[in-house]
Amino acid sequence: MKKLLATATLLLSLNLFSQTWEDSIQFNRISTEILNKGKAYNELRDLTKNIGHRLSGSVAYEKSVKWAEQKLKEAGADKVWLQEVMIPVWERGKESLHIKSGNGKWTKLKMLSLGNSEGTKGKDVSGEIIMVKSFAEYEKLSSDQVKDKIVFFNYPFSQSYIETFKGYSDASAYRSTAAMLTAEKGGKFAIVRSLSSAFDDVPHTGGMRYKDGTAKIPAVAIGNTTADELESLLKSNKITAKLNSNCGMKGEKLSHSVIGEITGKKDQSVIVVGGHLDSWDVGEGAHDDGAGIVQSIEVLRTFKNLNIKNNHTIRVVCFANEENGVKGGQQYGKTVKEKAEKHLFALESDAGGFSPRGIALEMDDAKRNQIKSWSPLFLPYGAYDFEGRYSGTDIYPLKDMGIPTAELAPDSQRYFDIHHTEEDTFEKVNRRELLLGATVMTQMIYMIDKNW
């Protein structure tokens, strides 16, 4: 009996060893294929240079829908379709922000209205600026002090976190709630210091929200240098700001997420890999999230090119409207529920096309530990961190349905220098970094497909 057990153990470990060996060979094939023949970088050039930024609701977004459909077909998807989704439409229009002190001249500031913000309907709205450094400071102000004023929320992006997403999370409530807080005390509009890790004058847009029952007043962002200068001016001067903007919500519109898949050979349960096709209306949406789109398409192409027989259906989803509504993600989740489509796993790439450092996991401990047991296979590709416990915004509806979800975790140092700005361009993306991200994504989908 003992001998039998020993033999069984030996056979088991030989089998484990041979599995690991086979997997490491496959990991290498995937990496060699993508680093040498990957098309993600050239496709990203095409998307960013020939279509450019593509806010949902825009003509450019509709072009990108056709583009993604075509690219998924070229990559070898068995089936490609558009998923209808009603999306909110927001438009920026012309906008300007000026300041003056005392009887001085008006000085124009670089600025961007925040996404989903209402504007001034083309009229000048002006008032004295009062500055606060934090919510705590703002809470101390009475409505009398804020009434008819412009509130400048001057909360800096913390440089101290190693992962810049923590600095972003820390400061993001200022962007999302500045307008509603200002409105609650009768202010005219809000200015926020951009959520930026760079010491430059680039304003960062991004989503904000209103609260029922409070006035929908404008909110705008200014870059770090302008914020520093304004802070310095306010130390010894009364400053008046004047905003003229035309942005605002323009109802709803029918649009589409784009989906392509290769059918499972064993069953049709679904493994999702995706990113969001829309972007803000500045720059080129290269890292956010053109990168995630072309990487996800690369996963599918690599399965086809290497002739890997996928057990389950591998489905690329290019989600609509992540930036200002997440309607694409919500619609996808709703459809999965309605059709009772079995989903095994969903992986999103929406943190930039930088060198991968790991994959964040949002799932039960048994599954998490199984994935972590594969980490030695990923280490040679620079992916060592499987400790993150979050996943992409578009796949939260799937997570809420109990489906294991995950997100590619690339190096985060450069992301918030350019996130939601004119600077998020193709030139900021490095070919090898982008392809290495696609490599790690493909390797993870391969392991899930094989083992789940």
Add this chain to the structure above:
Amino acid sequence: MKKLLATATLLLSLNLFSQTWEDSIQFNRISTEILNKGKAYNELRDLTKNIGHRLSGSVAYEKSVKWAEQKLKEAGADKVWLQEVMIPVWERGKESLHIKSGNGKWTKLKMLSLGNSEGTKGKDVSGEIIMVKSFAEYEKLSSDQVKDKIVFFNYPFSQSYIETFKGYSDASAYRSTAAMLTAEKGGKFAIVRSLSSAFDDVPHTGGMRYKDGTAKIPAVAIGNTTADELESLLKSNKITAKLNSNCGMKGEKLSHSVIGEITGKKDQSVIVVGGHLDSWDVGEGAHDDGAGIVQSIEVLRTFKNLNIKNNHTIRVVCFANEENGVKGGQQYGKTVKEKAEKHLFALESDAGGFSPRGIALEMDDAKRNQIKSWSPLFLPYGAYDFEGRYSGTDIYPLKDMGIPTAELAPDSQRYFDIHHTEEDTFEKVNRRELLLGATVMTQMIYMIDKNW
């Protein structure tokens, strides 16, 4: 006795725990200081924009010596001095490379003579190009076939390695030996495909060498796009190349490495941290190796600013002449030997100012394992890889004396896109990535200083 042992074990593990706790607090102080108040990025801007590239022997290099002296004083060094070193002088001068097929027109190609190469002394040297893809192919050619020809070594930089330094090592013999091999068979000059991971037309210079007894013929590099086009032309055409260049060795010159230190509180045994001050004569020497210089100065400044009492002497060495002679490193090693100065450890940063992924170690297993036992402290800063077994070129003479040496191992994906080119500029360096490298270096020096 058992109880006593248990108590001793408990006390020991409590002590270990409290040490680790203390170290992790110190790691955090170092990181917070550097990410918020580090000057490395602004100093790099100053070095690259106000001095620029600085090949040893040039006026710019001598300016950078004064600059480094000043920066080390400002950082708080107790002692700053220049170490004399005789360096070889190489100058580029004007250069051009043209090609034509048949009776066609001459077309000018983008090119750079390789460093230390002799030129054509201002005369046109021309001949028919023969192309080889590898050394193996070249070996098959007879002297008759090569005589009076131009040999184009068209060996591609492999994209398949995850660490690009492996691709660089793999291809680098083509750069260093192309001229001597061509000369051995009577060829006129050599052309090499650049050691470049980018698909662009940027030529990469870099060191080459001659062999005693063979003619010192010229060697030049062309960018990947030009190499592709030339390869394609050669398939169906005889191509003549014409080189006119003025580069060459111009004897020797007295120059300097720059050294600054903070004296040890316990003893004066030395811990070295450094990079090389010189660069090639193109671009701005930003990643290679302005980054290593400003990071090393940051280490010293951080010890002073945080008032960390260093047990041993912490010495920053800005080495002269790494690129085309390594005379600075050799002189430093020689001086250490002559003065019998006890050295504990040397760390170099010469792989670019990118996000750190670890530190490579070249030392005996006992020391290596001790350092690896500290790795959990480094993990939150993105440094997880202590498996590399190499160190910086300038500190090889110390390694050869049995001193434990190491090198910062940053993410390598972008380095060989810009290494030794016009593109190695300040704009390619990210502030947070550079500072995070300096953080990990400071943390390592702190641990060595405390524990050795």
